[in-house]
Amino acid sequence: MCDPKKLDSLKAAKAKYDEKVDKVLQKIPERKKAFVNTSGIPVHRVYTPLDMEGFDYLQQLGLPGQYPYTRAVQPTAYRGRFWTMRQYAGFGSAEETNERYHFLLKSGQTGLSVAFDLPTQIGFDSDHPLAQGEVGKVGVSIDSLWDMEQLFAGIPLEQVSTSMTINSPCAVLLAMYLAIAEKQGIPFNKLRGTVQNDILKEYSSRGTYIFPPRPSMRLITDIFAYCTKEVPQWNTISISGYHIREAGSTAVQEVAFTLANGIAYVEAAIKAGLKVDEFGPRLSFFFNSHLDFLEEIAKFRAARRLWAKIMKERFGAQDPRSLMLRFHTQTAGCSLTAQQPLNNIMRTAFQALSAVLGGTQSLHTNSFDEALALPSETAVQVALRTQQVIAYETAVGDTVDPLAGSYYLENLTDQVEAKAQEYIDQIDRLGGAVAAIEQGFVQKEIGSAAYSYQREIEAGSRVVVGLNKFQVQEDKLQDLLKVDPAVGDRQVARIKELKSTRDNAAVQQALAELKQAAGGDTNLMPPILKAVKTLATLGEICDTLRSVFGEYEAPALV
Amino acid sequence: MRKIRVLAAKPGLDGHDRGIKVICAALRDGGMEVIYTGLRQTPEQIVAAAVQEDADVIAMSVLSGAHNYLFPRVMELVKEKGIQDVLVMGGGIIPDEDVPALKAAGIAAIFGPGTDTKDIIGFIQENVRKQ
Numbered sequence: 207m208c209d210p211k212k213l214d215s216l217k218a219a220k221a222k223y224d225e226k227v228d229k230v231l232q233k234i235p236e237r238k239k240a241f242v243n244t245s246g247i248p249v250h251r252v253y254t255p256l257d258m259e260g261f262d263y264l265q266q267l268g269l270p271g272q273y274p275y276t277r278a279v280q281p282t283a284y285r286g287r288f289w290t291m292r293q294y295a296g297f298g299s300a301e302e303t304n305e306r307y308h309f310l311l312k313s314g315q316t317g318l319s320v321a322f323d324l325p326t327q328i329g330f331d332s333d334h335p336l337a338q339g340e341v342g343k344v345g346v347s348i349d350s351l352w353d354m355e356q357l358f359a360g361i362p363l364e365q366v367s368t369s370m371t372i373n374s375p376c377a378v379l380l381a382m383y384l385a386i387a388e389k390q391g392i393p394f395n396k397l398r399g400t401v402q403n404d405i406l407k408e409y410s411s412r413g414t415y416i417f418p419p420r421p422s423m424r425l426i427t428d429i430f431a432y433c434t435k436e437v438p439q440w441n442t443i444s445i446s447g448y449h450i451r452e453a454g455s456t457a458v459q460e461v462a463f464t465l466a467n468g469i470a471y472v473e474a475a476i477k478a479g480l481k482v483d484e485f486g487p488r489l490s491f492f493f494n495s496h497l498d499f500l501e502e503i504a505k506f507r508a509a510r511r512l513w514a515k516i517m518k519e520r521f522g523a524q525d526p527r528s529l530m531l532r533f534h535t536q537t538a539g540c541s542l543t544a545q546q547p548l549n550n551i552m553r554t555a556f557q558a559l560s561a562v563l564g565g566t567q568s569l570h571t572n573s574f575d576e577a578l579a580l581p582s583e584t585a586v587q588v589a590l591r592t593q594q595v596i597a598y599e600t601a602v603g604d605t606v607d608p609l610a611g612s613y614y615l616e617n618l619t620d621q622v623e624a625k626a627q628e629y630i631d632q633i634d635r636l637g638g639a640v641a642a643i644e645q646g647f648v649q650k651e652i653g654s655a656a657y658s659y660q661r662e663i664e665a666g667s668r669v670v671v672g673l674n675k676f677q678v679q680e681d682k683l684q685d686l687l688k689v690d691p692a693v694g695d696r697q698v699a700r701i702k703e704l705k706s707t708r709d710n711a712a713v714q715q716a717l718a719e720l721k722q723a724a725g726g727d728t729n730l731m732p733p734i735l736k737a738v739k740t741l742a743t744l745g746e747i748c749d750t751l752r753s754v755f756g757e758y759e760a761p762a763l764v
Numbered sequence: 765m766r767k768i769r770v771l772a773a774k775p776g777l778d779g780h781d782r783g784i785k786v787i788c789a790a791l792r793d794g795g796m797e798v799i800y801t802g803l804r805q806t807p808e809q810i811v812a813a814a815v816q817e818d819a820d821v822i823a824m825s826v827l828s829g830a831h832n833y834l835f836p837r838v839m840e841l842v843k844e845k846g847i848q849d850v851l852v853m854g855g856g857i858i859p860d861e862d863v864p865a866l867k868a869a870g871i872a873a874i875f876g877p878g879t880d881t882k883d884i885i886g887f888i889q890e891n892v893r894k895q
Contacts, residue, residue, distance in 0.1 A: 324776070324777035324778060324779075324828055325777065327777075328777055328804075330777075335806075336776075336777060336804070336806065337777075338830075338833055339776060339830035339831075339832065339833025339834055340776055340777050340778075340828055340829075340830045343828050343829035343830055344778075344828050344829060408779070412779050413778070413779015413780070413781065413803050413804075414777075414779055452780075452782070453781075453782050454782050454786075540782070543877065543878055544876055544877040544878055545878055577857070577877045577878075578857065578859065579857070579859060580829075653785050653789075656782050656785065656786055657785075657786050657789045657790075660786045660790070660881065664880050664881060664882065670878075673878045682860055686859060688859075689829065691832070760802055760803060762800075762802060
């Protein structure tokens with residue numbers, strides 16, 4: 207980067223500086239003996255061009271929209287249009303959640319993101335014994351096409367992009383969405399959105415699995431294959447590091463375990479007979495944005511570069527779109543405190559800024575009351591406004607990847623990439639992501655990082671403002687959102703009504719066809735779509751699949 | 765004297781197990797024996813495991829909001845099985861206004877976000893049945 211003569215004089219100047227620092231340190235020691243980030247990467251006092259020796263601009267960064275996409279996947283990035291502001295929302299009944307969606311769209315949100323309750327995510331109807339107490343709690347309850355229609359009432363599906371956080375029963379919820387589109391008269395190729403559809407991180411970090419890995423991977427690749435043909439603008443998966451990070455991983459582990467899962471999906475799809483450039487362009491990602499501001503920006507950039515290399519070099523992808531890591535970001539829920547909750551607005555704002563400086567395609571900002579309850583309307587509005595302030599007032603989107611070339615940031619980007627690659631190599635040696643999860647490797651790595659983090663907080667070496675430093679006596683936050691406990695009973699009554707009014711013979715016929723397809727190797731999307739249209743419930747469809755696939759049993763690890 | 769035996773459990777469908785796993789590790793480092801049930805345990809399974817493991821403590825974590833159903837249900841079964849001398853505690857995202865009813869149902873303590881694990885260890889040592 208620098209001319210060699212100048213580098214020599216820089217070396218001399220740096221040596222002098224180091225001497226001076228030694229003297230200063232004798233009088234005034236630094237705050238810590240060693241500065242190390244969450245990934246265990248030492249942070250030096252100062253970075254200079256000496257830290258960038260051998261730096262090759264075109265090879266390591268390229269221009270925006272050019273391989274290896276370190277700077278951005280699009281040539282104009284936010285100068286063209288801002289990221290999609292997409293708040294994850296859902297609670298209670300479809301009717302209540304639909305109201306929240308209309309509120310968010312009216313407030314200037316540009317995409318929807320559906321949170322489903324746990325019974326829905328695990329493929330149980332609201333009347334299942336295990337659903338007791340859980341209906342409508344962490345998201346909206348969807349039992350059948352009836353609920354899904356209510357959820358999107360008054361929302362023209364060709365005008366919004368919709369993200370659905372659904373994994374194990376993803377095919378069923380996607381089929382319901384398609385069935386509504388059909389009713390609204392919208393062709394599938396006009397639909398835009400994303401399904402999470404990422405089972406591997408459920409086994410390692412999030413817990414909403416149903417089936418064992420093998421049939422789960424088949425459901426995923428069936429969705430890839432179906433959407434490639436029928437719903438070409440749909441993002442067929444959102445390979446998620448978010449939950450891995452929330453479970454306690456470091457930034458490097460987040461990149462490594464996410465991309466290792468990505469590799470497993472690509473391999474599974476190729477094995478299922480798909481071509482990498484058919485489905486590669488529709489893969490999308492989902493990351494966390496945590497507290498270490500610069501480490502996070504480096505992480506996003508490193509992930510983009512590493513994925514581009516993996517797709518090109520490992521899988522031979524040719525289509526540039528297959529090489530582009532496009533991602534959604536959510537700020538770190540685990541960084542929020544129940545103490546002095548208004549401080550969470552600041553935490554979220556910095557994390558959101560990291561995500562934007564890291565080039566995210568869409569963003570969810572957490573609400574300040576989320577360590578206490580699901581977000582209230584006021585809190586969610588502040589969260590959305592935070593994004594709007596960053597977009598419209600701070601001007602950070604006026605030039606692409608503005609922090610590129612920072613000696614520290616480029617060095618850190620390189621190190622995050624290199625350390626993530628080491629983990630990926632280790633996972634390859636274990637037999638890939640599925641094997642590494644089955645052996646508990648990923649879970650153990652995450653668990654021990656989580657425990658170290660907690661011990662740092664308790665020892666006071668990691669300061670959490672308002673929690674272990676600067677505490678105050680405070681009044682409790684008022685106006686928290688409360689989910690009506692009667693929603694469970696209402697959903698149960700609705701299922702009864704559904705089952706007494708639908709054509710049950712048609713349902714049974716559709717479920718029998720699904721069962722037969724599940725036992726064979728044809729694509730499961732068409733029979734699932736047929737079943738949801740007969741008003742078969744989510745639980746009935748998942749039970750049919752359970753009867754063929756069996757259920758996953760988590761290894762005992764702790 | 766034998767070590768304090770803790771049954772750590774995740775009742776309900778909630779998959780957030782970072783907290784309970786951290787607590788398992790901290791209790792072990794604090795000299796206790798910990799058995800972790802894993803995810804998606806019914807109240808019946810938890811109480812049966814507590815009996816089988818001869819647990820002194822049941823420590824449950826719920827972040828899904830289902831605590832008002834699950835915690836009292838566990839207490840009902842604890843009473844049915846006649847193991848009321850077991851110390852039952854809960855943690856997770858539990859709104860303050862729900863705490864009095866849970867305590868009235870017999871849950872000895874509720875620990876929220878930001879709790880220091882030393883406080884949990886201290887609470888168990890002070891309140892566990894004396895052997």
